[in-house]
Amino acid sequence: MPHTEYLKRILTARVYEVAEETPLDDAHLLGQRLDNRVLIKREDLQPVFSFKIRGAYNKMAQLSASELERGVIASSAGNHAQGVALAAQHLGCRAVIVMPVTTPALKVDAVTERGAEVQLEGESYSEAFIHAEKLANERGLVFVHPFDDPAVIAGQGTIGMEVLRQHTGPLDAVFVPIGGGGLIAGVGTYVKQLRPEVKIIGVQTENSDAMARSIEAGRRVELEDVGLFSDGTAVKLVGEETFRLARDVVDEIIRVDTDQACAAIKDVFTDTRAILEPAGALAVAGAKAYVERTGVTGQTFAVIATGANMNFDRLRFVAERAEIGEQREAVFAVTIPERPGSFRQFCGAVGDRNVTEFNYRIGDPSEAHVFVGIQIRRRQDAVEIAETFRDAGFDTLDLTDDELAKVHLRHLVGGRSGHAHDELLYHFEFPERPGALLRFLDAMGPSWNISLFHYRNHGADYGRVLVGMQVPADEHDDFEAFLTTVGYRYWSETDNPAYRLFLG
Numbered sequence: 001m002p003h004t005e006y007l008k009r010i011l012t013a014r015v016y017e018v019a020e021e022t023p024l025d026d027a028h029l030l031g032q033r034l035d036n037r038v039l040i041k042r043e044d045l046q047p048v049f050s051f052k053i054r055g056a057y058n059k060m061a062q063l064s065a066s067e068l069e070r071g072v073i074a075s076s077a078g079n080h081a082q083g084v085a086l087a088a089q090h091l092g093c094r095a096v097i098v099m100p101v102t103t104p105a106l107k108v109d110a111v112t113e114r115g116a117e118v119q120l121e122g123e124s125y126s127e128a129f130i131h132a133e134k135l136a137n138e139r140g141l142v143f144v145h146p147f148d149d150p151a152v153i154a155g156q157g158t159i160g161m162e163v164l165r166q167h168t169g170p171l172d173a174v175f176v177p178i179g180g181g182g183l184i185a186g187v188g189t190y191v192k193q194l195r196p197e198v199k200i201i202g203v204q205t206e207n208s209d210a211m212a213r214s215i216e217a218g219r220r221v222e223l224e225d226v227g228l229f230s231d232g233t234a235v236k237l238v239g240e241e242t243f244r245l246a247r248d249v250v251d252e253i254i255r256v257d258t259d260q261a262c263a264a265i266k267d268v269f270t271d272t273r274a275i276l277e278p279a280g281a282l283a284v285a286g287a288k289a290y291v292e293r294t295g296v297t298g299q300t301f302a303v304i305a306t307g308a309n310m311n312f313d314r315l316r317f318v319a320e321r322a323e324i325g326e327q328r329e330a331v332f333a334v335t336i337p338e339r340p341g342s343f344r345q346f347c348g349a350v351g352d353r354n355v356t357e358f359n360y361r362i363g364d365p366s367e368a369h370v371f372v373g374i375q376i377r378r379r380q381d382a383v384e385i386a387e388t389f390r391d392a393g394f395d396t397l398d399l400t401d402d403e404l405a406k407v408h409l410r411h412l413v414g415g416r417s418g419h420a421h422d423e424l425l426y427h428f429e430f431p432e433r434p435g436a437l438l439r440f441l442d443a444m445g446p447s448w449n450i451s452l453f454h455y456r457n458h459g460a461d462y463g464r465v466l467v468g469m470q471v472p473a474d475e476h477d478d479f480e481a482f483l484t485t486v487g488y489r490y491w492s493e494t495d496n497p498a499y500r501l502f503l504g
Helices: 003-011 028-034 052-060 065-070 079-091 105-112 125-139 150-166 182-194 210-217 240-249 258-272 279-294 312-325 342-350 379-391 403-412 436-444 473-485 497-502
Strands: 024-026 037-042 072-075 095-099 117-120 173-177 199-205 252-256 300-305 329-337 355-361 367-375 395-398 423-431 449-456 462-470 489-492
Touching: 003 150, 003 182, 003 240, 024 150, 028 037, 028 258, 028 279, 037 150, 037 258, 037 279, 052 079, 052 150, 065 072, 072 079, 072 125, 079 095, 079 105, 095 105, 095 125, 105 117, 150 182, 150 240, 173 182, 173 279, 182 199, 182 240, 199 210, 199 279, 210 240, 210 252, 252 258, 252 279, 258 279, 258 312, 279 300, 312 329, 329 342, 329 379, 329 403, 342 367, 342 379, 342 436, 367 403, 379 395, 423 449
Parallel strands: 037 300, 072 095, 095 117, 173 199, 173 300, 199 252
Antiparallel strands: 024 037, 329 367, 329 395, 355 367, 355 449, 423 462, 423 489, 449 462
């Protein structure tokens, strides 16, 4: 189908019978940081919190009465499913949705609440798609493809139509997330017809980059597996029609990682107080990566925030990884001498920098291995901090880019220790502000060796730290006196059964 025909289909699409014309919001804070203007197309404000309602309804609204009577079926990682379910509810037809077993419960529940029948099958969209095609043939249902259908592509293309209507001034690039390619095919085809000078830049995660690989190879490339963090774009094989169109209209594709996606979620929240799902924030992550790579300033970008179907349980992970993705946290493994006063000396090297995490468990009579996180402003700060530690005589590993350390090791530092004799365990609270941890250590004094230390900055008003100290029995009275003068709230955890079981 020629591009001009898509222009006509987009202009006559029936999306507005159920979908909203979403705002194009100016992200002032993000724009100031990037020294470019950033306009966010708020598709997270759709009735199903995703742009997918556009393509799904445009397709189903064109079905005949007999096709609607037979019912429809779709395969989806979540957002297309909700679009089909809402469209079916509006049109009064039956809908069966096949979703991967990895689909967040939030999306599954949203589909069933609209009256659709849900079947969970496979671990990715591609496996769910195969099962849905089989059921379509067995039951005589009409298959509603999530991306590789001209009517669906035209429905998604209405976003490009709105962007150009809502912003008539200078526009240098539109950033579009890519899964199967329906969105970028529709938006890109429309924008290039009217404003060919505007760049169409796709964004994919590094482990779900089927479209990028396909364009590089000149043919559709099927991935063996895909990353599931950005479940809305976890597609192994892009569509034939979407690939054909994308190859013509996409100027480049940027790959981003999980940390960059998490940082983008935080960026959008800071500007709008909306929480996007990972796929919904990819365009923002791509725009940031583009600015960092090219160094451009003074330009205007439109980024499509495609959805906000975020599982609440994921927020803790997103919050932790956002700091690293935004290059606001660096993590290190630092080796210091195992003797009283070493922690104080180490914190002196930290200086007035804000500590985000501190993990330590005694394991060697001569050396202490500390896992520490420190707030930074740019990635180069981590290099400089590591050099500061080394200059102070501490062996240091910069783990900021180490996936194992960020995902697992930071939670596993510790365990039982045969060297933790005479150990008392206390939980302290202190006002959370830069330098508070150092002041806490100053108040402790160098008299007793620290055998366990855990601290994590959770963004609250009060910091919480768990400390193990080796205090001989004949010094317990002195220790009690120390507790009364330390100036912080405290609780003894020495008899805590969990401590005894795992650490004591």
